[in-house]
Amino acid sequence: MTAVELENLRKTFTLTQGWGRGRKQTEVVAVDDITLTVPDGQAIAFIGPNGAGKSTTIKMLTGILYPTSGYASVLGLNPWKNRRELAYQIGVVFGQRSQLWYHLPPRDTLELLARIYNLDRQEYIKRRDILVERFDLRPFWHTPVRKLSLGQRMRAEVAASLLHAPRLLFLDEPTIGLDVIARQELRDLIREWNRNENITVFLTSHDAGDIERVAQRVVVINHGRVVLDDKISAMRRDYLGAKILSVRFHDTAPQITLPGVTELKKTEYALKLEVNTRITPIEAVMSHILQAGSVADIAIEDPPLEEVIAHIYSQAAP
Numbered sequence: 001m002t003a004v005e006l007e008n009l010r011k012t013f014t015l016t017q018g019w020g021r022g023r024k025q026t027e028v029v030a031v032d033d034i035t036l037t038v039p040d041g042q043a044i045a046f047i048g049p050n051g052a053g054k055s056t057t058i059k060m061l062t063g064i065l066y067p068t069s070g071y072a073s074v075l076g077l078n079p080w081k082n083r084r085e086l087a088y089q090i091g092v093v094f095g096q097r098s099q100l101w102y103h104l105p106p107r108d109t110l111e112l113l114a115r116i117y118n119l120d121r122q123e124y125i126k127r128r129d130i131l132v133e134r135f136d137l138r139p140f141w142h143t144p145v146r147k148l149s150l151g152q153r154m155r156a157e158v159a160a161s162l163l164h165a166p167r168l169l170f171l172d173e174p175t176i177g178l179d180v181i182a183r184q185e186l187r188d189l190i191r192e193w194n195r196n197e198n199i200t201v202f203l204t205s206h207d208a209g210d211i212e213r214v215a216q217r218v219v220v221i222n223h224g225r226v227v228l229d230d231k232i233s234a235m236r237r238d239y240l241g242a243k244i245l246s247v248r249f250h251d252t253a254p255q256i257t258l259p260g261v262t263e264l265k266k267t268e269y270a271l272k273l274e275v276n277t278r279i280t281p282i283e284a285v286m287s288h289i290l291q292a293g294s295v296a297d298i299a300i301e302d303p304p305l306e307e308v309i310a311h312i313y314s315q316a317a318p
């Protein structure tokens with residue numbers, strides 16, 4: 001089953017500038033013919049620079065906005081024609097905007113949502129108890145949302161979005177503004193729900209850690225168009241073609257001079273190199289190092305995802 005299917009999805013906005021006779025209308029293309037298929041159970045990071053069209057796409061997929069043209073099917077439904085029906089099957093979390101009742105504690109919010117979604121009482125209690133436990137809501141279960149820390153609120157937001165057991169979860173910048181610990185906790189919860197409950201995740205984030213931890217696949221958009229669609233591991237490997245080699249030696253670290261190899265750091269007994277594997281394959285660099293010095297330890301890593309993303313954005317710029 002396909003969770004999301006888009007074909008030439010497009011959204012333009014008309015902007016009016018000036019007054020009276022000087023009034024001018026310009027067209028902004030926010031989403032420019034996106035075609036995309038997301039299978040059931042996949043966690044996809046939908047990323048791109050500011051203004052790339054991510055939120056506009058999510059708004060169309062959740063039925064908030066009508067597209068200008070194109071086709072979309074979300075869990076087999078047309079989001080803007082079957083918005084109500086779809087709402088029972090999807091969860092939506094916007095990091096920048098709370099979906100909770102500001103003056104109510106999470107307890108009452110979940111109770112209200114259970115009624116809105118018409119959940120069976122026994123089912124609701126079972127599910128609520130799991131969410132309270134897994135999202136650690138107990139310490140602030142009776143505290144009005146307005147008094148929660150951002151980390152607590154976001155845990156409550158995601159838990160609330162999962163109450164009606166949606167099959168697909170849209171998350172728009174869910175970790176924005178969170179500290180390192182709260183961000184990690186939230187990422188792990190989203191990942192757990194995706195892997196264990198097989199819920200499809202459609203995530204936007206500017207945080208490389210979120211993307212890396214949560215998603216299996218990355219779709220990069222820029223100016224409303226898909227510029228890259230790949231597995232995270234493949235994106236890193238193929239796009240930059242770079243590897244980071246960290247080597248420790250038993251004695252003084254040698255000088256390594258090879259085409260495509262850049263020294264990032266050197267101490268007396270250690271070397272950190274960046275290898276452009278398109279110029280010199282990693283095997284050749286390794287055998288060169290093994291001959292040049294007495295190697296105690298060697299580690300090969302991919303470059304940080306942040307660098308890869310920055311590189312993709314810069315190449316996609318007009």
Ligand SMILES: Nc1ncnc2c1ncn2[C@@H]1O[C@H](COP(=O)(O)OP(=O)(O)OP(=O)(O)O)[C@@H](O)[C@H]1O
Pocket residue numbers: 013014015028029030031048049050051052053054055056057
């Ligand atoms: N209601 C609107 N009216 C006019 N233009 C809009 C409207 N909503 C979005 N846009 C424009 O459409 C483009 C895409 O915006 P969108 O919010 O989808 O980007 P985004 O990728 O979510 O960006 P960010 O990462 O900053 O949230 C931008 O140029 C934006 O200014």
